[in-house]
Amino acid sequence: MGIKGILIISAIMFSLGVFGVLTRKSALGILIAIELMFNSANLNFAAFGRMLGKIEGSIFPLFGIAITVCEVAVGFAIIFYLYRIRKTTKADEVDILKG
Amino acid sequence: MINKGLYIIFSILIFIFSILTVFHKDLMKSALSLACVLFLTAFFYISFGFEFLGWTQILLYVGGIVVLILFVVMLAKEYVGKPIESGMRRIFLGGIVSAIIFIFLLWVIVVTEFPEIETFQETQKSISDLIFKTDYLLPFEILSLLLLAALFGGIVIARRE
Numbered sequence: 179m180g181i182k183g184i185l186i187i188s189a190i191m192f193s194l195g196v197f198g199v200l201t202r203k204s205a206l207g208i209l210i211a212i213e214l215m216f217n218s219a220n221l222n223f224a225a226f227g228r229m230l231g232k233i234e235g236s237i238f239p240l241f242g243i244a245i246t247v248c249e250v251a252v253g254f255a256i257i258f259y260l261y262r263i264r265k266t267t268k269a270d271e272v273d274i275l276k277g
Numbered sequence: 278m279i280n281k282g283l284y285i286i287f288s289i290l291i292f293i294f295s296i297l298t299v300f301h302k303d304l305m306k307s308a309l310s311l312a313c314v315l316f317l318t319a320f321f322y323i324s325f326g327f328e329f330l331g332w333t334q335i336l337l338y339v340g341g342i343v344v345l346i347l348f349v350v351m352l353a354k355e356y357v358g359k360p361i362e363s364g365m366r367r368i369f370l371g372g373i374v375s376a377i378i379f380i381f382l383l384w385v386i387v388v389t390e391f392p393e394i395e396t397f398q399e400t401q402k403s404i405s406d407l408i409f410k411t412d413y414l415l416p417f418e419i420l421s422l423l424l425l426a427a428l429f430g431g432i433v434i435a436r437r438e
Contacts, residue, residue, distance in 0.1 A: 184321065185386045187288045191295050191314070193379035198299035200371030206304055206350055210311055213342065214298055220334075221318055228325040229391065236327035236404065237413055243337055244420050248427035250342050254349045255435040261353040 184225040191218035205257050205269045209250065216246050284324075291317045304350045312343040329404055 191214055198211025220239040227235005261267050294317070297310035315338040323331035408417050 181391050182386055183284065183288065186383065187291055189379060189382035189386060190292055192382065193375040194295045194299045196378055197371050197375035200374060201299075201367050204304065206346070206353070207307065210304075210307055210346060211299060213311055213346075214295060214314065217315060217318055217338075221321060224322050224325055224327055224330060227327070233327070233404065234407060235325075236322070236330040237407060239322075239327075239330055240333060240404075241416060241420055243333060244424065247337060247342065248423055250345060251427050251431045252434070254345060255431040258349055258352060259434050267353050 181225055181229045185222065188218040188221045188225070191215070191221070203268050203270060205260070205267045205272075208269060209253050209257070213246070213250070216242065287317050287320055305347065308343055308346045308350060311346070312339050315339050315343065 195211045195213075195215035195218065198214065199208050202208050202211060220242045223238045223242070224235055227233070227238075257267050260272060264272060266272065291314055294310045294313040298307050298314060301307040301310060315334060319331040319334040319339070321331075322328075322334060407413060
């Protein structure tokens with residue numbers, strides 16, 4: 179399987195992630211779908227690094243993973259706070275800013 | 278490279294678990310399928326020759342982020358054991374948008390001519406040399422600042438009054 183197969187798998191993952199972001203009601207489900215999209219982007223970076231035969235292809239996914247860690251930590255802190263003050267994590271029920 | 282059949286099996290598994298991640302009604306099982314997807318992606322990384330990236334993926338993603346997701350799903354007790362449903366209209370519109378994106382990506386991938394995969398030369402140059410002795414030092418330092426900011430932000434947001 180050449181690079182095209184890996185890119186197609188990654189495209190499938192990305193569009194499934196977009197579908198999840200658009201259809202999930204809970205903020206947790208949206209974040210899980212965003213993780214799927216992040217993962218497909220990292221897989222693309224690694225596949226192109228493999229295609230060019232360079233070890234540099236593994237550095238950008240490393241940075242991507244670290245950025246995902248930040249995003250997930252802050253995102254889940256926000257969701258947890260939301261659940262404490264509002265008793266819900268449904269993304270379309272939280273449409274006013276006042277606590 | 279590892280043989281072709283293994284790649285195809287792992288691709289099919291990634292496809293199945295991605296669908297489970299997006300469509301499963303129970304968020305716990307959705308998060309666990311996400312863990313499976315990340316694990317299989319780590320297999321791809323290791324087969325490309327990026328062992329460090331693969332093990333980092335397993336340690337940080339599967340060991341860290343998925344456990345965090347499971348903790349939050351269990352702490353916000355709203356969804357444990359309860360199915361979540363989304364309306365038909367929303368599924369219809371989301372399906373159309375994601376199908377358009379997928380067809381566009383597929384078209385780009387099929388049309389583009391990629392060069393042949395080069396033989397991967399086993400370099401003795403380590404990843405730490407690349408990060409600390411070349412241009413990647415500045416992004417690394419900015420990233421550590423970002424991690425620190427995220428640490429403080431998480432504590433400040435989630436602490437009790």
